[in-house]
Amino acid sequence: MQVRRCIHVSGIVQGVGFRPYVYRLAAEQHLAGQIANTTAGVVIEVQGSPESVDDFLLRLPKEAPPLALITDLRILEIEINGDSEFRILPSEKSEAVRTLIPPDIATCEDCLRELFDPADRRYLYPFINCTNCGPRFTIVRSIPYDRPQTSMAVFPMCPRCRAEYEDPLNRRFHAQPNACWDCGPQLELWDEFGLRASGNDPLGEAAAQLHAGSIVAIKGLGGFHLAVDATNIAAIQRLREHKHRVEKPFAVMVQNLETAERLCELDVGDRELLMRPERPIVLLPRKDLGDIPAEVAPFNKFLGIFLPYTPLHHLLFARNSLQALVMTSGNLSEEPIAIDNSEAVTRLAGIADYFLVHNREILRRCDDSVVRRIGGRVRQLRRSRGLVPVPVFLKEKLPTALAAGGELKSTICVLKGNEAFLSQHIGDLENVEAYKFFEEAVQHLQNILEVGPSTVAYDLHPDYLSTRWALGQRELKTVGVQHHHAHIASCMAENHLGGRVIGFALDGTGYGTDGHIWGGEVLVADYLNFERAAHLAYVPLPGGAAAICEPWRVAVSYLSSAFGLDLLKLPIPFLQQIPQPRILTVLQMIERKVNSPPTSSCGRLFDAVAALVNIRHEVNYEAQAAIELEMCRDEAFAGQPYTLGISEENGVLQIDSRPLFRAIVEDLLRGATAGKVSQRFHDGLVEVLLRIAEILRKHTSLNTVCLSGGTFQNAYLAMQFEQRLREIRFDVFTHSQVPAGDGGLSLGQAVVAAHRAR
Ligand code: ZN
Numbered sequence: 001m002q003v004r005r006c007i008h009v010s011g012i013v014q015g016v017g018f019r020p021y022v023y024r025l026a027a028e029q030h031l032a033g034q035i036a037n038t039t040a041g042v043v044i045e046v047q048g049s050p051e052s053v054d055d056f057l058l059r060l061p062k063e064a065p066p067l068a069l070i071t072d073l074r075i076l077e078i079e080i081n082g083d084s085e086f087r088i089l090p091s092e093k094s095e096a097v098r099t100l101i102p103p104d105i106a107t108c109e110d111c112l113r114e115l116f117d118p119a120d121r122r123y124l125y126p127f128i129n130c131t132n133c134g135p136r137f138t139i140v141r142s143i144p145y146d147r148p149q150t151s152m153a154v155f156p157m158c159p160r161c162r163a164e165y166e167d168p169l170n171r172r173f174h175a176q177p178n179a180c181w182d183c184g185p186q187l188e189l190w191d192e193f194g195l196r197a198s199g200n201d202p203l204g205e206a207a208a209q210l211h212a213g214s215i216v217a218i219k220g221l222g223g224f225h226l227a228v229d230a231t232n233i234a235a236i237q238r239l240r241e242h243k244h245r246v247e248k249p250f251a252v253m254v255q256n257l258e259t260a261e262r263l264c265e266l267d268v269g270d271r272e273l274l275m276r277p278e279r280p281i282v283l284l285p286r287k288d289l290g291d292i293p294a295e296v297a298p299f300n301k302f303l304g305i306f307l308p309y310t311p312l313h314h315l316l317f318a319r320n321s322l323q324a325l326v327m328t329s330g331n332l333s334e335e336p337i338a339i340d341n342s343e344a345v346t347r348l349a350g351i352a353d354y355f356l357v358h359n360r361e362i363l364r365r366c367d368d369s370v371v372r373r374i375g376g377r378v379r380q381l382r383r384s385r386g387l388v389p390v391p392v393f394l395k396e397k398l399p400t401a402l403a404a405g406g407e408l409k410s411t412i413c414v415l416k417g418n419e420a421f422l423s424q425h426i427g428d429l430e431n432v433e434a435y436k437f438f439e440e441a442v443q444h445l446q447n448i449l450e451v452g453p454s455t456v457a458y459d460l461h462p463d464y465l466s467t468r469w470a471l472g473q474r475e476l477k478t479v480g481v482q483h484h485h486a487h488i489a490s491c492m493a494e495n496h497l498g499g500r501v502i503g504f505a506l507d508g509t510g511y512g513t514d515g516h517i518w519g520g521e522v523l524v525a526d527y528l529n530f531e532r533a534a535h536l537a538y539v540p541l542p543g544g545a546a547a548i549c550e551p552w553r554v555a556v557s558y559l560s561s562a563f564g565l566d567l568l569k570l571p572i573p574f575l576q577q578i579p580q581p582r583i584l585t586v587l588q589m590i591e592r593k594v595n596s597p598p599t600s601s602c603g604r605l606f607d608a609v610a611a612l613v614n615i616r617h618e619v620n621y622e623a624q625a626a627i628e629l630e631m632c633r634d635e636a637f638a639g640q641p642y643t644l645g646i647s648e649e650n651g652v653l654q655i656d657s658r659p660l661f662r663a664i665v666e667d668l669l670r671g672a673t674a675g676k677v678s679q680r681f682h683d684g685l686v687e688v689l690l691r692i693a694e695i696l697r698k699h700t701s702l703n704t705v706c707l708s709g710g711t712f713q714n715a716y717l718a719m720q721f722e723q724r725l726r727e728i729r730f731d732v733f734t735h736s737q738v739p740a741g742d743g744g745l746s747l748g749q750a751v752v753a754a755h756r757a758r
């Protein structure tokens with residue numbers, strides 16, 4: 001007896017070796033039938049004995065190729081016919097194929113073996129790839145994802161490549177970027193003026209230049225990297241000077257896991273994470289020993305490490321005795337990453353000494369992704385290359401919506417059905433280049449998803465470029481979403497929550513509904529609305545935005561709220577290190593309410609404590625003071641939390657930090673170390689947040705807590721708070737698919753807007 005079944009497959013099933021896989025599986029199960037790409041996704045028909053068909057259906061999702069992502073399987077019983085073999089039907093070019101574009105993927109083991117096999121025809125070819133690996137998202141102009149719609153369109157395949165491409169049983173069947181020495185892209189080394197500097201071995205010459213201490217701009221998958229030898233202090237310092245990047249940590253690409261192991265502490269989970277096909281930068285505790293100088297990541301106990309992910313990277317390490325390269329985005333600080341050869345030469349003029357370029361165009365900028373494990377769970381710090389455009393799956397279908405994101409570390413989001421597509425990391429929307437990138441991302445994402453949302457969500461901050469852009473979209477319905485509400489909705493969405501939750505949204509800056517700068521917020525929220533249930537008591541922020549770069553101003557503000565003018569008499573080292581006229585100026589600004597907007601920011605509270613213990617009076621990158629404060633904790637003082645007060649004003653709980661600052665001053669007068677103060681501060685914050693959670697549980701009978709906002713990138717705070725909440729039987733939800741920081745904001749905005757539209 002024979003049966004025939006029709007299977008509709010949705011998800012990422014194109015350009016990932018899915019059809020050859022199904023073909024092989026059908027052959028193994030002795031099934032006849034066919035597979036086709038249709039407007040509704042991939043459709044398979046199989047015919048054979050009921051047992052074989054059942055086995056096939058069981059194996060289909062289980063053994064799918066590593067890059068395939070099956071989101072839905074629908075199976076129908078259909079009439080048998082006279083098929084006696086299994087066939088792969090050609091795609092109909094005229095029909096839009098509704099499968100998702102895959103992300104860019106690191107070179108696979110099979111390709112690596114061929115790359116270093118002298119007998120292979122692609123021996124040492126820097127652009128080797130197959131259906132299991134290589135560029136995807138970054139070379140796509142439009143859909144359907146097929147060679148003519150990619151930047152490989154200008155490279156006609158040679159007969160041998162063409163034969164592989166057309167053979168359903170070949171590893172390169174429909175591998176769109178398939179190429180070889182004869183027909184594909186080639187490398188060149190250029191000098192700082194963009195003139196050809198290489199003979200016939202650009203790679204070897206680039207490797208030699210790196211070895212000699214030069215800064216080499218290297219064209220990668222989603223943009224240029226600036227690379228230097230990670231053991232060469234002078235080269236690193238030059239790179240910092242040229243890039244105007246004073247102390248912000250650089251990431252380091254290491255040759256292999258052994259080198260990673262030598263530089264950092266890593267466990268099984270970290271090793272797996274480093275080896276993932278998306279090859280993220282992983283933040284890891286660095287070991288003291290080793291030949292990587294502190295200049296790579298000054299004042300930092302962590303190092304961002306990643307493994308080679310293109311054939312070019314592998315070849316660079318193979319051609320070189322270097323085991324570690326600083327690899328940082330090819331841009332001037334805060335600008336988007338450069339992707340075009342001539343753009344790179346122009347924008348990186350005065351930064352790079354050489355350019356290792358090639359003629360395969362990058363069509364989509366895409367920075368490296370950055371992740372970290374906290375409490376065994378992966379947290380996204382930057383969700384970009386390798387992860388985009390994989391959607392976040394939602395609990396239910398929602399109306400189509402677009403979200404413009406925030407300002408810092410921004411992303412945008414498009415909702416389609418039950419899938420939320422976040423863009424790659426766009427960066428800080430503070431300059432023209434970034435704004436152009438933002439507009440490109442909005443167009444491209446809508447284009448590849450074939451949607452034209454009628455609703456656009458935006459942040460309430462009137463000065464954000466993303467907000468202005470959204471409000472300028474006359475033909476769209478605009479929905480303003482409060483910053484911290486978006487954070488909590490983002491956490492709810494990725495965890496498939498419904499109903500109301502208690503949301504802790506802790507971060508640096510978000511525009512409040514009262515026009516003040518919020519950031520230490522506890523909300524009772526659902527997707528539609530929120531109530532501000534508790535927040536850090538307001539303090540003046542003398543200098544406004546300028547105070548963000550100068551934490552000492554915030555420390556003076558907090559001291560003045562705790563001590564009034566008596567603060568001037570406090571014999572603590574902090575006050576002796578800041579010139580008194582500057583302190584007096586700040587006090588006057590506060591008193592006369594000049595450029596001193598009130599803030600409930602949690603980031604500024606960390607800044608104030610960091611300044612007060614003299615860790616950092618001024619910062620040169622975002623969250624630097626808070627990061628260094630976290631790292632200096634002295635665990636010997638764990639379990640001795642400072643006390644913070646809770647009061648109530650018009651039904652809203654206020655966290656009073658005056659007792660905290662009095663206690664810190666007392667500690668400092670007794671000669672306490674920064675490590676002790678930091679530890680007691682972290683523990684104190686956890687305690688007061690726990691008390692708030694309990695009070696709100698009593699008021700609302702809610703037991704579900706969501707944690708979001710950039711402050712939860714503080715590993716100690718996040719872990720402690722989560723653990724303690726669970727101990728008192730809260731259901732706690734955090735982020736793992738999108739960043740807790742503003743990179744995840746657009747997801748929350750989109751779901752709020754979609755719910756309001758519905
Ligand atoms: Zn491969």
Ligand code: ZN
Nearest residue numbers: 158161180183
């Ligand atoms: Zn070829």
Ligand code: FE
Nearest residue numbers: 507510710742
């Ligand atoms: Fe935020």
